[in-house]
Structures are given as structure tokens and as C-alpha cells.
Amino acid sequence: MHPKAIILVGGPSRGTRFRPLSLNVPKPLFPVAGKPIISHHIAALSKVEDLKEILLIGFFEDSVFASFLQDAAREYPNLHIRYLREYQSLGTAGGLYHFRDEILRGNPEQVFVLHADVACNFPLIAMKKAHEGHRGLCTILGTKVPREAANNFGCLVAKPDTNEVLHYVEKPESFVSNLISCGVYLFDCAIFDEIRKSLENKKGNVETDIYGKEVFQDGNKLRLEQDLLRPLAQSRKLFVYETKDFWRQIKTAGSAVPVNGLYLEQLLQTNPEKLAHSSPNGPEIVGAVYIHPTAQIDPKAKLGPNVSIGPNVVVGKGVRIRDSIILDNVDIKQNACILHAIIGWDSKIGCWSRVEGTSPSAHNVNAVTKNGLKIQSITILGKEVTIKDETNIRNCIVLPHKELKNSCENEIVM
Numbered sequence: 001m002h003p004k005a006i007i008l009v010g011g012p013s014r015g016t017r018f019r020p021l022s023l024n025v026p027k028p029l030f031p032v033a034g035k036p037i038i039s040h041h042i043a044a045l046s047k048v049e050d051l052k053e054i055l056l057i058g059f060f061e062d063s064v065f066a067s068f069l070q071d072a073a074r075e076y077p078n079l080h081i082r083y084l085r086e087y088q089s090l091g092t093a094g095g096l097y098h099f100r101d102e103i104l105r106g107n108p109e110q111v112f113v114l115h116a117d118v119a120c121n122f123p124l125i126a127m128k129k130a131h132e133g134h135r136g137l138c139t140i141l142g143t144k145v146p147r148e149a150a151n152n153f154g155c156l157v158a159k160p161d162t163n164e165v166l167h168y169v170e171k172p173e174s175f176v177s178n179l180i181s182c183g184v185y186l187f188d189c190a191i192f193d194e195i196r197k198s199l200e201n202k203k204g205n206v207e208t209d210i211y212g213k214e215v216f217q218d219g220n221k222l223r224l225e226q227d228l229l230r231p232l233a234q235s236r237k238l239f240v241y242e243t244k245d246f247w248r249q250i251k252t253a254g255s256a257v258p259v260n261g262l263y264l265e266q267l268l269q270t271n272p273e274k275l276a277h278s279s280p281n282g283p284e285i286v287g288a289v290y291i292h293p294t295a296q297i298d299p300k301a302k303l304g305p306n307v308s309i310g311p312n313v314v315v316g317k318g319v320r321i322r323d324s325i326i327l328d329n330v331d332i333k334q335n336a337c338i339l340h341a342i343i344g345w346d347s348k349i350g351c352w353s354r355v356e357g358t359s360p361s362a363h364n365v366n367a368v369t370k371n372g373l374k375i376q377s378i379t380i381l382g383k384e385v386t387i388k389d390e391t392n393i394r395n396c397i398v399l400p401h402k403e404l405k406n407s408c409e410n411e412i413v414m
């Protein structure tokens, strides 16, 4: 079977919860464990036999992915990776249908569809094997989440013996099931007939906008979940493949920190040589830590676990960093301490300063509550933020280009 793959990358308006980091980089290209979020998807797809083409579909400007695509072409010479731009947000299935001729060119039999904003070990080969063992049109990757988190996702009720999905309910108001959709699918190409049927049904719902143009009632969008998966479950053509391995959404900027940790842990198991290790003349490394080869780390610094250090970062003597992502060109002076934080590009952290957040809980990755109010658990500094010497920044979001001389806590610094 010869498959193709699609990564749904969304567009700029969708990155709002990822601010302030999405002000400088589109979310799909934000680095976790040393490489852009969607590079992890591509690495997994590159291992699928006979998969030669990956299409990124979204509504960002074309230029956004240009240099990423050049780098990816160098890294994966056998893969053809392109970006297809929707003229506006067409919904999670709208782009698939709009670009169906491109997708079906070369007669693939199957299409993987991956959301860009999820992190997992993408068990695509196992999904494909499971898919070929049943008569469904789609196999969806599922995982179990805590009961109280389930209604934030697409919920699946499946027959335990056959994995046939009996009900699919998108973000239900009351509890349906704690088996949820991970946003990773494998479709037979016959799915395009189902999308057409779904479109025809929706055409019954057309209305006229203020310009007299016909639009669907929900703004011309075709939703993979409600318009396709739900009817597929009703007609018993949807199956689930459950992963017991890690899975996480990347919605808020703060969620990049636990995701970084999960991918670093995975690297520690599969490719430990890509990670940093303690050495007699180097810094002390605890657990999984990634350091870009151009970064300069003082031998008296201590890093880890769950730390990624970007290109050209300078880390001074006595610095302590854990559970943090340090982006390109950051300068951290001696004895500063960085915990549960993301430090934006070109920022400067003065000596004896502390930039810290709080350890987030499993499925509520970005917020902790204090006196009933949500506060930031991961501290995030935007691009080019300067923290003066001996200043403490706790549970804050700091917008780009700020200079902080005084300590602050539980604030959004604008």
C-alpha cells in the first residue's frame, strides 16, 4: 500500500494561545527537543514504508515555511515535502477536500492526516498494520486521559474486542468516554467520496451572506470531526488504535515545556548520543538535556532534567536550569536560576536572577490556580527581554522587548 501524508498546520489566527511566542515564530515551527514541532511528525512519517510525499496544509503565508522546507529537503532527500495554502481557514477537513487532486495525484491508496499541535511517538506503522486488518475507512489514534479532561477532546466509544468505534462525540458537554482522539488518522482514499457526501448534506444548510454569496451555516468550514468522523462511526467505518505511550496537545506556549520533556525522554531511550552528558570538563547534566552545538555552557553550570538549549546561547558559571526551553542567542549570566520557564530569543538574564514557574499538572499544562484565579505556571519571556541582576520573575508572561529591573510575580507584563 502506498500512502501519502498531510500535516494540518492551521494558520496565524490559531496561534493566539501560543502568544507571546507565536509573535515571532508560527507554532508548528516552535522548537521542542531541539527541532521544530512538526519535524517530530516528519521524522515519524519518514519511517513509513513507501511514503514519499508529505503535504503541509494551512493558511499561513507561503513564505512562512520556505526555509523549513529547504532544511527538510536536505534532511530527507527521499521525501517530497510541500506547503499548500488555503485561501482562508477551510476547517480541519476543508483543506483536504480543496486539495484533493494534489493529494490523489500518483494514486495513493491511503492518507495519514496528522494535527500539527500534538506530540506523541506517532505509532504510524502499527496503525497502518491495524488499519489493513479491518474493513474500516479510517483508523484513528486514541489514548486514555483522566476522566475530568476528556470533554476537551473528541471522545470515542469503541467495542473492546474489535476496536470498532460505535460513537464519536466531539468535545461533549457531559462525560462520554475517556478514550479520546489524538488528532492522528489513517484514511483510505475512498474517504474523498465520504467527504463529498458530507458536503452534499451540508449544502442543505446553505445560507446567503451579506454579499449575497452562498455559504454554509458554519462559515464554509468542513469539520473533520463533526462532518466526517461522526458519520463514519455511525456507518461503522471508523476504528481506533489505542496508544499506551505518551501523548500531549500543544495549545498554549507553556505546554511546550512538558512536551519538550517527553520528546527528550524519548531521545534518551532511542538516541542518547543526541543528548548532552556530564563530563569532567563540562557542565553537570541531570537527565535528558539537549544542547545545540553552537551554545557555550560554563563547566560550572548545572542543567536538567528537561532542558533544551538553542543555538548561540551563552550560560555562565553557577547557572542552574531545569524544565526549561532556552531559545536562540540568550545570554544567562552567572548564578542565575531558570526553572519551569521559556526564555525568548535574544533575551538577557542578569546574574543572581531567578526566572521561574511552577511545575504544571498532567493535563492542565499551563495554569495553576491561586485563590480561585488562574495564574501562569510556566514563566515565559518573549523575544529580547532583559532581566536585570538579582531580579526574581515568578509565574509571569513577559511580552517582547521589555526590560525588568524589579521583581514580579503572577503578572502579564505588557
Ligand SMILES: Nc1nc2c(ncn2[C@@H]2O[C@H](COP(=O)(O)OP(=O)(O)O[C@H]3O[C@H](CO)[C@@H](O)[C@H](O)[C@@H]3O)[C@@H](O)[C@H]2O)c(=O)[nH]1
Binding pocket: 008, 009, 010, 011, 014, 057, 058, 059, 086, 088, 089, 090, 091, 092, 094, 095, 114, 115, 116, 117, 118, 152, 153, 154, 155, 170, 171, 180, 181, 182, 183, 225, 249
Ligand atoms: N489547514 C487547516 N488546519 C486547521 C484548520 N483548523 C484547525 N486546523 C489544525 O487542525 C488541528 C486541530 O485544531 P483545532 O481545530 O484547534 O481542534 P482541537 O481543539 O485541537 O481538537 C482536535 O484535536 C484533538 C486532539 O488534539 C481531538 O481530540 C479533537 O477531537 C479535535 O480533532 C491543529 O493542528 C490546527 O492547526 C483549518 O481551517 N485549516
